[in-house]
Amino acid sequence: MSACKQCRYIVQTKDKVCPKCQGELSEKYSGMVVILDAERSEVAKIVEVNVVGSYAVKVR
Numbered sequence: 001m002s003a004c005k006q007c008r009y010i011v012q013t014k015d016k017v018c019p020k021c022q023g024e025l026s027e028k029y030s031g032m033v034v035i036l037d038a039e040r041s042e043v044a045k046i047v048e049v050n051v052v053g054s055y056a057v058k059v060r
């Protein structure tokens, strides 16, 4: 899996660019949060995302 360097979205494909923001992907990321309900999730507010999915905590 790879994570986007810009929005931290985790993709499970071998794509080279993020499907959300076209940002560069990196395999060097740590931590993962899963947003199931972006509207109500407190975690979503903390990581500042508004789309359901998996996000890396840190991307290098």
Ligand SMILES: [Zn+2]
Residues within 6 Å of the ligand: 004, 005, 006, 007, 008, 009, 018, 019, 020, 021, 022, 023
């Ligand atoms: Zn992205």
